[in-house]
Amino acid sequence: MKKTLLLLCLVAAPAFAGEGKWTPQQVLELSPAWLKAQGLKLPPNKLWDPKRGTGLLAGTVNTGGCSGSFISASGLIITNHHCAFGIIQEHSSPQRDLITGGFLAKSPAEELPGKGSRVQVPRAFTDVTAQINAAVPQGADDLARYKAVDRKQKELVAECEKRPATRCQVATFDGGVNYTLVDAVELQDVRLVYAPPRAVGEYGGEEDNWSWPRHTGDFSIIRAYTAPDGSSAAYSEKNVPYKAEFFFPLSTEGVKPGDFVMVLGYPGMTYRTLLADEMAERQARHYPRIRDVLGEAISLLEAEGEKDPAGKIAVASQLKSLHNVYKNADGQLTGMRRGQLVEKQRAAEATVVAWAQKGGAKWTDALQARDALLTEQQASAKTFERDFLLGMSGRLAQGPALATRLSRLSMERAKPDLERRPEYMDRELPRIKDGLERAQKNLFIAADKALLHAFVKRAQALKPDERISAVDTHFGKAYVQKDVTAKIDALYAGTKVLTLAERLKMADETPAQLDARKDPLLAFGQALAKEQAALDETRDRRQGAASRLRPAWRAAVMAQAGKPIAPDANSTLRVSFGKVQGYTPRDGAVYMPQTTLTGMLQKHTGEEPFNAPPKVRATAEAKKFGPWVDPKLKDVPVDFLSDADTTGGNSGSPTVNGKGELVGVNFDRVWENVANDFGYNPDVARNVNVDVRYLLWNLDQVENADALLRELNIRKGSPVVKEAR
Template sequence: MKKTLLLLSLVAAPALAGEGKWTPQQVLELDPAWLKAQGLQVPPERLWDPKRGTGLLAGAVNVGGCTGAFISETGLVITNHHCVFSVIQEHSTPQRDLITQGFLAKNREEELPGKGSRIQVPRSFTDVTKEMFAVVPAGADDLTRQKALERKEKELVAECEKRPATRCRVAGFDGGVQFVLIDSVELTDVRLVYAPPRAVGEYGGEEDNWMWPRHTGDFSIIRAYSAPDGSSAKYSPQNVPYKAEFFFPLATEGVKPDDFVMVLGYPGTTFRALLADDMAERQARYYPRVVDVYGELIRILEEEGEKDAAGKIAVASGLKGLHNRYKNAGGQLAGLKRGRIVEKQREAEAAVAAWAETRKEYAGALKARTELLSLQAEKAKTFEREFLLDMLKMGAKGPSLAVTLARLAQERAKPDLERRPEYMERELPRLKDRLEREQKNFFAPADKRMFLALVRRAQSLGEGERIAAIDKHFGRKYVEKQVSAKLNALYARSKVMDLAERLKMAGETEAQLRARKDPLLDLGLDLAAEVVALDELRDRRAGANVRLMPEWRRAVMAHAGKPVAPDANSTLRVTFAKVKGYAPRDGAFYTPQTTLSGVMEKHTGQEPFDVPGKVAAAAEAKKYGPWVDERLKDVPVNFLADADTTGGNSGSPTVNGKGQLVGVNFDRVWENVANDFGYNPDVARNVNVDVRYVLWLLDQVEDADGLLRELGVRKAASAQESR
């Protein structure tokens, strides 16, 4: 690592239980005696070597919005079933339904490549705060500030990515208190090795999602490949398994209550630094709107999918994502209310403000807070329009792809460093992957109904929030028969949903796209104009935020007088925890482990509690093998810990004090969903697949002898069985 800057000096042993998503460098500043007392059995320097800028933490890898973990030196990675669902879907047909049946590669030749799948292995972290702010002109307005910072970020990334097979990014911490350049090697040949049947990987479905007790085998195993010389390479039969420097051996003894564990990974976004008014806006408007809109889209996909077997496969991935965000939003609302989180934040904010008023050096923080509150009030005026415009960009495939093609053509006409980040040359392979992959997710009847629902909502907006492109193409008043006819004609006359034509469009100029006279493209071009204007507005807001938030955050941290881990931002973090249960409500207590017997107790033979036959047969015969927990007299399935996790931690390795994998994180409990806004030790619990359930399925159900030997546990299993 070239150089680093601590976000906060951690001089005392924190009495924070599981709270805190700590950066690798911060781990080295935690009191080693405290860590040892908690249960860490390896030196902190083994977790992270500041001289090399790497360590055991780098065994946790970024798997495209999720986390994974190397579990062998031969490139095997364990992550969540839902994190590789798109790969499973990609290779599924009604005749070979891997989603339902699951998949096991008997040898490496049978492993299935994932189109567009990538794994990023962290290599170094460099503080670039001074370099970033040095480019902001004196007296710059907010838009100029943001543009200057964005330009510098692009330059730093471009320089970093001159190294082959490298993926870099600049991450901001605490609203701009610090900027760090993260350098990772990117592996692009990723193949599916094992996925359990859906009825295992999603056991309990949406009914059990975010709930406890849980009995879900939400894990899959993939493998990263490299060229024979060890360098990253695209898929090729000549590629060899990637040799991982750091990996987590499997702890066949598992865990028990009160055991120390660590959860490593790439938590996405948390909101603990938000002002109370920002939190209140999410509670009053954003999450209710997600519940409303996503709920309607879910109903559409479910109804249309039931009418057609191929359609059901096509909508499966999108439906899964919508369900998760929908239920998450409900949990956020319940948790915000239950924990009085907004009220507590308002009280904490007032305490910091009162403290700052007595200290001249923090006068700027008070002024910054006042202006941040004003910005939030201004943003609230156009909330509905912005929400729907975002949904049109990401909801139905038709308008979403049309907008993408329009923006791609417009941005490609600019020099690379002047483009929006998502349309730079470095992103084009990902864009192409998406343009191809979405064909597998397209089911016309469902797509049209979703688009119709979004048009109806747009046509009901007030005068100050109209979406001009929708008014132009569908009129200002919603008459279902008329709008539906226009929409059907739009799809019928368009080539956007033809894969071959869409890929041609991706290489055309804006003039060429307009010359096609394609009605869906024309709509996309009109929507794109409004997207551009919204992007500029949001850039201006971002510039204001990076001007104001650091001032306020410095006061917050100074007032705290103790370690304050920064909000999650999809960078590598570790949280320390203990295996423990919790009391969800008065008079009830949940133990921290569930078992195979519990799986069978829930079994009804109907979704979402329909245990696959081969799993049920092994369970009913009590074929536990060496994976039985002597205390439980059963095979452990899931366990709880008080780790500080969020979205992005899906697939995170849960490891013991020796650095061995004991589980795979996949969820939080319902009472803990609002953990994104504030950590509550009473209910902060993450849900993990127990490694012994993973091994039981591979051993007693799948007879995956080769895979177990590669994982180094087959010999151990035989020894235990002989006792």
């Protein structure tokens, strides 16, 4: 595709105002007139300056699986309560339960450090497509192709990370149409400043999750620190708050229906570029298996947690994650059926095929690539059950997961750094050890045994040609409950994997040293690790095939579209544009775009998940609204909807107005919109945001957080900053 044609496409308006997770570079190629008409009051180059490789978008940080944003020049970052949950849990105990009661640091000295918590501030984006493609030898098979691409990516990252406190990655767009080197500054000292009580941060719990109307205060404030000279440094009492060049002032006026908003962040993964048959397998097998396996795990964790208060705290983080994935899978299935997304993708594919066939030889490669991708998909489907269960083993029982991780680490460290799996390279070792240490807080042996028992039972039920040999060897091929129970008890009784000091020693040992320990749980982990390594190689070959084939097909799709197409989400910085508006979920029902404190009180039952904290409830019932009342609602707004295009990873994303002021924090999507990972539907595409005025009401009227409000330029004596910095 010629560059001029690409630019002509990009300067056109998108099909739907809210559709598209645009890269910083693409924002500059969108029509400035269109952006202004939508409501952007800033020049687009203030969002991103290509000469400097930075801009207001760089006020948005990656917190590791979530997004966040600077809200002060002194390193304050706002994100979701559930994104800061790890730090909250780390400092919680039955005697000091911050999960339930919340936390507010009245001074920087009281802020709580997060073990292993980091934030990444974007610095530059560089197109490295030519270098990646040139690294693939002529005639390379698919596995060799994957290894060549993988090695070149590692080399580029290694060169990029020669500077201190730098975190880089090579991001793939449209299956390999483009490769971009992403350069970020990594801040290693992150501390908790404010977290509301769980009954605010999770009000409505799983019952309201992925739903509307919501009354959830899903926000927390953390702070990034550096060494006194401004360089990134691990936690130290001598560290000072990070000086943020770009940040989003808090808007005291909030939003109203029809207002323009932008959602900035690091959306994780979407699947709009998949072929219809690939989508169909996710609908028919992938999501049903997630619901089945995780549904059982959730039940086991909840049952065991109820038996022990300390155990309940230990499993809280894992349980929260599993609930979210489980309900997401349910929403994906419901949304795919409701929106007929597979059928629509099949029709769209047919349109591209017909168009390409008329183009003659020019698009022959694209059509052949599509056929070959379908063949690859059919081959992978044959071992789906085993591959899925083996892949899930690492996110269920933590004992075997830790043993397997230690074994993989030992196996990979025997190789040169550039030949290892990316997640086991030297650059990852600090994270690995942080994770091994942090896992101690999440260990609850009774629950862990129950999860392992469920996994073994499922593995023993696999067909003869899909067996997991590690399970067969250590537990036998046929399920006998008392035998499996006895063998699991023996594994846990004889292991030192679950002892923190020993586990950290194991992280530095060779395979021979691990073997010499004769640790039964470690031996099971080593066996699993070997099978996972073999599965990884199979997936690498498939990925090599995809990187060879998908770009040709995607080039045809983009050429036929003749309009801007934002690439699938891949955990890189994006911005989505939208309007504050409600929607119609079904015939005869209309959802308004805002909720209020009064609505929160109406939901209150005094029992979880609708048990508002007494102080919050008393303040709301007394109508102590302060300056945070919305003049039209005559109430304090809690949450609002917009039609911005979001997905997982956008949790904690700043929602800002046309002037660059923060008006909310994204934390969810509505149930009808969960499946927008596979296609944007403007009728139901709504993301859920907590209104900044609800945060300010809690800080002001409920907590009287004087020092924090002054730092945010909200309390009298410090004027509110109105311009984006």
